[in-house]
Amino acid sequence: MNIHGIHVTFRGLLHTACLLLAAYAVTALAQMPDRTKTTQARPEAELRTTQVVGIVVDASGAVISGATVRIVRADGSVQCTENADDAGAFSIALSTEGKYRLFVSSPGFLTREIVLTLHAGENIDPLRLTLGLRPVNTTVDVQGREDDLEGIADSGTQGTVGAKEIQNRPILRSGELLETIPGVIITQHAGGGKANQYFLRGFNLDHGTDFAIFIDGMPLNLPSHAHGEGYADMNIVIPELVQRVNFEKGPYYGDVGNYSSAGSAHLEFFRTLPQSFVQIEGGMYGYGRMVFGASHKLGAGNLLYGGEAYHDNGPWTHPDNYYKFNGLLTYSQDSDGNGFSLTARGYHGQWHSSDQIAENAVPLVGIFGTLNSTDGGHSQRYSLQGESHRQGANSQTKVTAYGFYYDLDLFSDFTYFLTDLNRGDQFEQQDRRWAAGLDARHTIQNEWFGRRVENTFGLQVRNDWIHNGLYQSQDRVRGDKTDSETGNTLPATTQADLLTDTQVGFYAENRVQWANKFRSVVAMRGEVQRFSVTSLVTSANSGTAIKALPSPKASLIFSPWERTEFYAQAGFSFHSNDGRGTTLKVEPVSAENPYPNTLATPIPALIPTKGGEIGIRTAALSHLQSTLSLWYLHSASELQQSGDTGGTVASQQPSERYGFEWANFYTPMEHWTFDFDLANSKALFTETDAGDAAPNSLGGKRVPEAVGVVIASGLTLHDLKGFSSSLRLRFFGPRDLTSDGIYRSNTTALLNGEIGYTFLRSWRGSVEFLNLLNRHDHDIDYAYESRITPKVESAFTEVFHPVEPFQARFSLRRTF
Structure with a gap:
């Protein structure tokens, strides 16, 4: 069986049955009167000792070894505490009649x-005591999607992906491990060192505006970022060290606030590795990588350390020359169930960038060419975080604190010579920040009128001290520019700010098990966000803004029959806007606004969203896990791509999204798995909307890039006589590029494969094939x-970033 005994062997069942029979026999013998002795006149309750015996199992029937069994008298005093043995069995002697309460607990499980x-x-x-797993946003020890989350998850679109599935997927870039989440697409429109583009639930999420990502509880998204709100750079992640990815979709979860309207992902890293390893990789287009990880006992705890060195040129005419170190x-x-952890992380990356290219520039520079070879950048992130957790008989407490630089x-240069015919349109975005935060939660388990209840109270605090700006540049050198249409000067410093x-x-969440087949989750979350802005360019744009927002949420879960659950959910959430916009009174002089002293209207600090969902999860068919969900989401506003600056701007009207997701994971036999996810x-x-439409169009209602x-x-x-392999299809269909639907993208369909072989027990060689069909998609x-050269007229046209062509990557791994 696996760690939680998803499948119980016949031997295990037989062993369990024997233990129960033996325990029953011991109980019966212990209560038989001794006919060789004469009893004295005293109460019967004092003559006999009753053995309370039983076994502790999980929802699948697998035994839970080491579970804590505590018996408490009616007056609240502890009678005794014992741990179940390796077979999950326990036996406790009681000699006084009366009422007792028996508590059974184990790390990662709900207390019974x-x-x-x-x-x-x-x-x-x-007794046969079954413990349910805790919700998936806490510690759940799973290996992959084959784990049944019935009784655990609160929706059909909540789940967990373990390291086993992550490592069996061929990926082009580290961010693609999030594509293990059904419905998520990860792409890139510039050099490899830039944060990915995220797509989910009808969103082009840009770099993370409505998709929250957490690294061991530390948020990855960056508010009021120089390039885009919610910027989330997955380059800091080493995929081999990720133990699991817990995910949920929709605005229904009290413990997640900003950026979570479409969904959220919680990456949990190993604390101890199953095996230490070192791995080297190489491939086409200058690809090379070395990664290692090791863990061992140190004192009373465990020490884990790992690192990554990476280089890739890509197929671009002007190579990315992307270096990163983690x-x-x-x-x-x-x-x-009591412990702590301390984690230090470091990332540094630098790259050139072949940005997106206008369609009419392909004859000039080729599909993998660039119109500005000096685009690119560098980035770094260093963090320290600590976590402490404690578990009592009826409570759990977890506190995470973090800080990072x-x-x-x-x-970047997206419009080439549209603004300045001589110096071009390159611009620089700079972001420097220190951040610190705290996430504390306390859960209390008790009974209300005989119903099992779990109440959680949480507080999350985060502060970012930011220095960012937008500058005009040519060949990475800042300088003034001239707007070709008006003749006005665009100062080198468009915008520069210090802001906090x-x-x-804060939130309160209530879970009630009303009956064996019905439970509910109700939460109320409150949010307060404060911006303090000091403009280094225009003093009128300095100021303070504060906004509070409540977000109620509710989930109802029904279990009408075995291994099947139905879900009904509704909730509110939000995303924050850039703090600089909340105090903006004068428009910066830029390509979008070449006129000085233009008055501006501040934007809202927080953008509310609301949604609903119904779904089903079933494992009724043998070896098949399947979920189906129908959802709706309303957003008061959203961020859109701005072609003039490469930044984002708020829409002028609300939007509505709806759709469905169908996810399937099938394990027909021991070594084979098949998954099919459709959204x-x-x-x-x-x-x-007339502001984002094709020329001479009145506009339309379609959200561009959705x-x-x-x-x-x-x-x-999986591991058949040393062999393992994977073949994966990644498909996303056409998208409207303008609100009127006149411009639409084509379909993107990529087939990737991997094959590996383990030899000499501790060595594994593998090869990945990316874009097997060598498709020329985008x-x-x-x-x-845009205007591709100073000598041609500007043109409204499709702009794209091509997928990388077929390539092979080889790796050799040694475990020890």
Whole structure:
């Protein structure tokens, strides 16, 4: 069986049955009167000892070894505490009649409580106590999607992906490990060192505006970022050190606030590795990588350390020459559900960038060419975080604290010579920040009128001290420019600010098991966000803004029959806007606004969203896990790509999205798995939008860049006589590029494969084949106005970044 005994062997069942029979026999013998002795006149309750015996199992029937069994008298005093043996069995002697409460707990499981009433001369039948796993946003030890989350998850679109599935997927870039989440697409529109583009539930999420990502509880998204709100750079992640990815979709979860309207992902890293390893990789287009990880005992705890060195040129005419270095160091202790961990992380990357290219520039520079060879950037992030957790008989407490330093210097050019015919349109975005935060939660388990209840109270505080700016540049050198249409000067410093972005979130969540087949989750979250901005360019744009927002949420879960659950959910959430916009009174002089002293209207600090969902999860068919969900989401506003600056701007009207997701994971036999995930969504403005339409168009209601059909499917062979392999399809359908639907992208369909072989027990060689069919699709598409050379007229045309062509990558891994 696996760690939680998803499948119980016949031997294990037989062993369990024998233990129960033996325990029952011991109980019966212990209660038989001794006919060789004469009893004296005293109460029967004092003559006999009753053995309370039983076995502790999980929802699948697998035994839970080492579980803590505590018996408490009616007056609250502890009668005794014992741990179940390796077979999950326990036996406790009680010599006084009366009422008792029995508590059974184990790390990673919900605490179980039952009431015992002992009467003189009465036997107690052997107990079989089943513990349910805790919700997936806490520690759940799973290996992959084959784990049944019935009784655990709160929706059909909540789940967990383990390291086993992550490592069996061929990936082009580290961010693609998030594509293990059904419906998620990860792409790139610039150099490899830039944060990915995220697509989910009818969103082009840019770099993370409505998709929250956490690294061991530390948020990855960056508010008020120089390039885009919610910027989330997955380059700091070493995929081999990720133990699991827990995910949920929709605004229904009290413990997640900013950026979570479409969904959220919680990456949990190993504290101890199953095996230490070192791996080297090489491949086409200058690809090379070395990664290692090791863990061992140190004192009363465990030390884990790992690192990554990476280089890739890509197929571009002007190579990316992307270098990155990652390091991770973790020390942890855990005993009986109590422990702590300390983790240090470091990342540094630098790259050139072949940005998106206008369609009419392909004859000039080729599909893999660039119109500005000096685009690129560098970034780094260094963090320290600590976590402490404690578990009592009826409570759990977890506190995470973190701090990090981050910087980015990014040079981009999306419109080429549209603004300045002589110096071009390159611009620089710079972000420097220190950030610190705290996430504390306390859970209390008790009973209300005989119903099992779990109440959680949480507080999340984060503060970012930011220095960012937007600058005009040529060949990475800042300088003034001239707007070709008006003749006005565009100063080298378009915008520069010092700002403090403070976020405070607090929530209360209530879980009630009303009946064996019905439970509910109700939460209320409150958010307070404060911006303090000091403009280094225009003093009128300095100021303070504060906004509070409540977000109620509710989930109802029904279990009408075995291994099947139905879900109904509704909730509110939000995303924050850039703090600089909340105090903006005068428009910066830029390509979008070449006129000085233009008055501006501040934007809202927080953008509310609301949504609903119904779904089903079933494992009724043998070896098949399947979920189906129908969802709806309303956003008061959203961020859109701005072709003139490469930044984002808020829409002028609300939007509505709806769709469905169908996810399947099938394990027909021991070494084979098949998954098929299908999602489709529609995104519409509530009113006609003329601001993002094709020339001479009145506009329309379609949200540009909104993802529609997404298919992810794969067939995987696991460890068959040393062999393993995987074949995966990654598909996302056409998207509207303008609100009127005149410009649309084509379909993108990629087939990737991997084959590996383990030899000499500790060596493994493998080869990945990316874009097996060598398709010339696009990673991402836009449509806007640009000018590819100073001597041609500007044109409104499709702009795209191509997928990388077929390539092979080889790796050799040694475990020890």
